[in-house]
Amino acid sequence: MSRRPVDLTRWLVVAPPTLFLLAFFLAPALIVVAASLREPGEFGGLAPLDNLRQLTAESYRFLLGDPIYAEIFARSFVVAALTTLICVVLAYPLAWLIARSPKRRRDFLVLLVVLPFASNFLVRIYAWIMLLGPANLLYTPFAVIAGLVYVHLPFMVLPLYTNLEKHDPALLEAAQDLGASRWTRFWRITFPLSLPGIGSGSALVFIPVLGMFAVPELLGGTGDILIGNLIKEQFLDNRDWPLGSALSILLTAAVLGLAGVAALAGRRGAGGTGAVS
Amino acid sequence: MITSAMPLLQIRNVTRRFGAFTAVDAVSLDIEAGEFFTLLGPSGCGKTTLLRMIAGFDAPDAGELLLDGRPLAGIPPEARPLHTVFQSYALFPHMSVAGNVAFPLEMAGCAKDEIRRRVAETLALVHLEDKGAQFPHELSGGQKQRVALARGLVNRPRLLLLDEPLGALDAKLRQEMQGELIRLQRDVGVTFVFVTHSQQEALALSHRVAVMKAGRVEQCDVPDRLYTQPANRFVADFIGKINLIEVEVVAASKIQLHLRAEGLGAIAATDPRPLRPGDRGAFALRPELLRVHAHGEAAGLKNHFSGTVRELLYLGDVTHYKIALDCGLVLEALMPNAAPGRAKFHEIGDPVAVSWRHDAGVFLHEPPAR
Ligand SMILES: Nc1ncnc2c1ncn2[C@@H]1O[C@H](COP(=O)(O)OP(=O)(O)OP(=O)(O)O)[C@@H](O)[C@H]1O
Ligand SMILES: [Mg+2]
Numbered sequence: 250m251s252r253r254p255v256d257l258t259r260w261l262v263v264a265p266p267t268l269f270l271l272a273f274f275l276a277p278a279l280i281v282v283a284a285s286l287r288e289p290g291e292f293g294g295l296a297p298l299d300n301l302r303q304l305t306a307e308s309y310r311f312l313l314g315d316p317i318y319a320e321i322f323a324r325s326f327v328v329a330a331l332t333t334l335i336c337v338v339l340a341y342p343l344a345w346l347i348a349r350s351p352k353r354r355r356d357f358l359v360l361l362v363v364l365p366f367a368s369n370f371l372v373r374i375y376a377w378i379m380l381l382g383p384a385n386l387l388y389t390p391f392a393v394i395a396g397l398v399y400v401h402l403p404f405m406v407l408p409l410y411t412n413l414e415k416h417d418p419a420l421l422e423a424a425q426d427l428g429a430s431r432w433t434r435f436w437r438i439t440f441p442l443s444l445p446g447i448g449s450g451s452a453l454v455f456i457p458v459l460g461m462f463a464v465p466e467l468l469g470g471t472g473d474i475l476i477g478n479l480i481k482e483q484f485l486d487n488r489d490w491p492l493g494s495a496l497s498i499l500l501t502a503a504v505l506g507l508a509g510v511a512a513l514a515g516r517r518g519a520g521g522t523g524a525v526s
Numbered sequence: 527m528i529t530s531a532m533p534l535l536q537i538r539n540v541t542r543r544f545g546a547f548t549a550v551d552a553v554s555l556d557i558e559a560g561e562f563f564t565l566l567g568p569s570g571c572g573k574t575t576l577l578r579m580i581a582g583f584d585a586p587d588a589g590e591l592l593l594d595g596r597p598l599a600g601i602p603p604e605a606r607p608l609h610t611v612f613q614s615y616a617l618f619p620h621m622s623v624a625g626n627v628a629f630p631l632e633m634a635g636c637a638k639d640e641i642r643r644r645v646a647e648t649l650a651l652v653h654l655e656d657k658g659a660q661f662p663h664e665l666s667g668g669q670k671q672r673v674a675l676a677r678g679l680v681n682r683p684r685l686l687l688l689d690e691p692l693g694a695l696d697a698k699l700r701q702e703m704q705g706e707l708i709r710l711q712r713d714v715g716v717t718f719v720f721v722t723h724s725q726q727e728a729l730a731l732s733h734r735v736a737v738m739k740a741g742r743v744e745q746c747d748v749p750d751r752l753y754t755q756p757a758n759r760f761v762a763d764f765i766g767k768i769n770l771i772e773v774e775v776v777a778a779s780k781i782q783l784h785l786r787a788e789g790l791g792a793i794a795a796t797d798p799r800p801l802r803p804g805d806r807g808a809f810a811l812r813p814e815l816l817r818v819h820a821h822g823e824a825a826g827l828k829n830h831f832s833g834t835v836r837e838l839l840y841l842g843d844v845t846h847y848k849i850a851l852d853c854g855l856v857l858e859a860l861m862p863n864a865a866p867g868r869a870k871f872h873e874i875g876d877p878v879a880v881s882w883r884h885d886a887g888v889f890l891h892e893p894p895a896r
Binding site for chain 1 (some may be wrong): 602605620629630634677842
């Protein structure tokens with residue numbers, strides 16, 4: 250009897266975000282899938298579609314046929330993984346120090362971490378050009394990685410800090426009381442409990458790096474292009490929308506596949522962990 | 527209790543200050559091997575601070591701690607042969623029950639087989655033999671408590687420090703765990719230093735109790751002496767219910783003591799201490815040592831005063847009376863309801879008499895502050 254109003258309320262709450270996702274996420278994705286199956290137009294865009302038999306997997310065939318694309322994919326994933334790894338190594342001590350500092354100072358330190366966002370992204374990249382140029386490091390893979398790490402570091406620091414800040418100091422005292430040295434306390438208590446933080450930080454770094462085109466384009470050489478550059482090129486320079494769409498779809502599929510594997514591995518490895526998110 | 531020549535833990539004049547505030551003030555205690563020793567006191571009296579100094583998380587500003595006669599100063603917590611059971615349990619959430627209990631053994635570098643055997647043994651000791659594979663968040667409060675105990679006991683430390691380990695449990699579970707603790711301590715033979723602010727818990731569990739107040743030890747004794755021979759007004763009042771009557775010494779012979787209370791008159795008591803006429807203090811009398819009679823009934827006791835029943839609380843086995851004496855003083859009395867020959871209960875407003883034996887109460891001598 251009283252179910253009706255509850256159901257109605259639930260629908261009223263759930264409907265707007267659902268509609269939003271349908272309209273602005275799923276629909277564009279489907280449009281991209283559709284675009285990837287069509288012919289390029291004569292002057293860019295898409296060729297007119299008269300009947301469904303004109304749909305073609307030509308773009309995919311082309312991408313899978315030329316090993317250069319597989320190579321760029323592989324290199325992009327390596328670069329993204331390397332960037333993520335360096336971000337973890339740099340962000341961990343920083344996040345740990347912030348989480349350990351007195352409560353009143355923490356907010357200020359977090360503000361410092363996100364402060365670079367206050368200035369324009371391109372301006373900051375140009376600053377790197379001025380820094381790396383005189384050192385003869387510009388247009389090298391090093392410059393690309395440095396730029397990517399610099400841009401994405403806050404996305405690793407913030408989730409890690411949020412995680413580390415929640416750790417119960419009593420756990421470390423208990424471990425010490427039971428005979429664990431400083432190092433052991435870190436590896437047996439702090440580190441495993443921070444894995445969820447590392448996980449979310451890694452997702453926030455790894456995935457955007459794959460789509461990033463500005464950093465490789467401005468700081469990297471011709472050999473340093475990533476999938477992001479390739480996609481951007483298809484749309485803006487080659488005007489081959491179907492090929493660009495097919496590249497996006499393959500990238501999305503690869504990322505989703507990877508996320509699935511990571512989730513499975515996480516579930517198997519973590520067992521009953523659930524205390525610290 | 528085995529009493530060897532040297533106490534297991536010696537606390538000598540230990541003081542800890544936080545700024546101008548003295549949390550632990552010149553505390554000296556000897557704790558014997560095999561003892562169940564309790565620190566009892568109200569919130570904020572410095573129990574946890576003292577325990578943290580023993581564990582090594584904090585250091586005394588003055589005084590020293592000796593374990594087996596050797597100073598503990600400079601030895602970090604991980605190197606001290608003692609463990610702590612925290613009030614919040616502090617179980618490792620990412621390790622199973624067995625993993626938690628195995629942790630101290632792994633730290634001590636035990637072999638895998640031995641770890642497995644001793645974890646199983648210890649889990650059986652706390653009745654959790656079938657919970658080894660579960661994680662802390664899957665356990666009830668009482669079970670977590672047992673895991674924390676198992677983890678603290680598994681590698682048989684010289685000393686186990688327990689900081690209000692039963693504080694987070696409900697009353698029924700608390701009582702159950704009290705029995706468990708006594709059994710565990712007896713079976714395992716590890717020395718316990720137990721912190722609580724529940725006097726009932728302290729009396730029920732301990733071999734000896736140190737009563738603390740504002741950083742100082744007020745009295746350290748076995749439970750029944752603490753109850754029957756409180757050293758001062760604070761201890762008398764903190765442990766159990768008690769009547770406190772302001773008195774002055776009239777005459778003191780070898781053991782006989784004649785006291786005088788304002789309005790009430792003469793009280794006969796005993797005290798072996800050399801007291802002098804004019805000495806002041808409180809006369810402390812447990813409610814269960816008072817007798818309540820019908821008015822006019824002969825008691826044959828020296829301390830005999832008439833009054834009326836002001837309040838009564840019938841508790842089944844006993845009745846708790848508040849008797850207003852003729853002089854205005856109100857005394858509490860506890861009478862068993864099953865006493866043979868008792869015709870009827872006294873009702874509110876009944877004229878009654880109270881009496882007590884000359885050796886029933888204690889005179890708490892309070893020398894004037896200089
Ligand atoms: N790190 C500290 N800095 C300043 N004051 C402290 C610190 N630790 C304890 N104190 C003070 O010392 C006093 C004793 O604290 P402690 O924790 O030892 O009390 P306790 O007897 O364990 O009380 P409870 O029963 O509430 O746990 C308290 O007044 C407390 O405020
Ligand atoms: Mg405390």
